[in-house]
Each structure stands twice: as C-alpha cells, then as structure tokens.
Amino acid sequence: MKPVKVGICGFGTVGGGTFNVLKRNAEEIARRAGRGIEVTQIALRSQNPHCDITGTATTSDVFAVASNPEIDIVIELIGGYTIARDLVLQAIDNGKHVVTANKALIAVHGDEIFARAREKGVIVAFEAAVAGGIPVIKAIREGLSANRINWVAGIINGTGNFILTEMREKGRTFPDVLAEAQALGYAEADPTFDVEGIDAAHKLTILASIAFGIPLQFDKAYTEGITRLTTADVELRRGAGLSHQAPGRGTQHRRRHRAARAPHADPRRPPDRQRQRRDERRDGQR
16 A cells, blocks of 8 residues: 655654654554555755755745645644645645644634635644643543533643742742743743743633534633743742642633633632633723
8 A cells, every 4th residue: 555645844843853753663653554654745944953854855845845746644843823824725725634733823723724624625633732742632522522521721831830830849030940941942932922821822722622612712712921920929829828830721601611821810819809800801802
C-alpha cells in the first residue's frame, strides 16, 4: 500500500520535533497504521539544526505545500490567525486532510474551517491544540460522549502556572519570574498570550465547544491576566489559606454558556462579589 504523504508547514521546535518523530519511528508507525507515513515536503524559513532533512523537498512558500498534488495531509505548525487560516482553507479546498496544533486558529476560525472540511469531505485533526500530552480532546469527544458535562476547569497554560508557582513558593516578583521563563523558552519574546490569559482562553473555547456541544465562541470568553499580580497578593492568599493558580473555567447553566480564564481572585472579596465583579466587567465590554 502506498505511504501517506505529508507536508509540514512551519519548522521550528514543534515542526522539527514532528519531523524527527515521524522519521525516527517510521517503522513502528507503519506497523500500527497499516501503511507508512512519509514527509514529502517542508515549508520553512530557516534550517532547523536538530533535523536532518537530506532528501526531503523544501520550500519557503507554505501555499506550495497546500497545492502540491503529491501531498495527502498538510500539517500546519506556523501559528497565528491569518496566514494559517488561509493555508488551512486552501489545503481543504485542494482535498487535503489537515493536522494542526494551532489553538488560536481553531478557537477563532474553527467554525469556518470545520464547515469547509465537511463540504470537501476531509478531516481536520487538532488534538495537539489543547493538552495534547493527556490527551483530553479525544477523551471528551469519544470516551465521554454519552455524558452530560456541566463544567470544565483546569490549569491549561504552563507558562502562567510556572510563574505563579515560583511567586508562591519562592516569593519572587512577576517581572523576575517572567524573565526566567523567557530565558528557559517557556514564554515567548512577546508573552502576551500567556500572561494575559489569551492562550488559556483559546484552549478553553475549544474544550467548552466540545464538552457542551456548542459553536466555538472565543469572542465571548472573558479573560484577565496575571501581569498586575504582586508578591503581596500572593502572600495575602497564602495567609488566607488559599492556593494561587489561574485555571480556565467553562460552565453550562440553563442553556447559557460561559468561558473564563480566571483572574487572580481577591481573597478579601467573597466569592459572590467576585462573580458579580466579573459579570459587571464582562457586560461593560459588550
């Protein structure tokens, strides 16, 4: 049986890792899948020093991969909303299946992308977009498909979790820990998505859509970041016997759905007042 031919768009840490896994485990993957998986073309801006791509065709044009007639599956790993959206839609229009780890793309443009995929009879796989190491999407879609899910919650941003843990356990300041997170590669040079709750909101939008059976609605997700958090806030919560994490929460109540990347709650306010404060701020943004 002919191998499945794959094109990888984006060749940074994730793209290079994907290539290496497919190459290193080619024999085992073929045994389990019943046919081989072959990387036919890679779209990249620069060489990845951790990958030996000798013999594999390369291009600097991601759309060349989407239009390559030899490719069966396009793996989108370039990130962002704009070029990634155009790439995925072009690949779908060309009858190619798509695999993506781009939670921002799915959260914002997923409804459009999935509708186009249904029209064209192709699959868009996105397990790696949210907690791929668990994995959670497959568990909710398949393992819990007969269950009524009323709420989902979890710590779904590793960078924010690292920062809050260091502040809580070592008394460090936010700027200090953020600088270390960037040096370690946990946080991007522009960490806005992580520290302002946007990354977690992207992921929670996807989880809520699957869990509650609703369209993707990122524009309705309430977010508040941790950039204004001080060591005094952390100590105040510690003194009140409270933990200091920033989980994403989504609830379903009387056919209404809310998704929120939880802000740092003020222990001096009772929970009902905290909810009222969030509702007031959310209503003010509408």
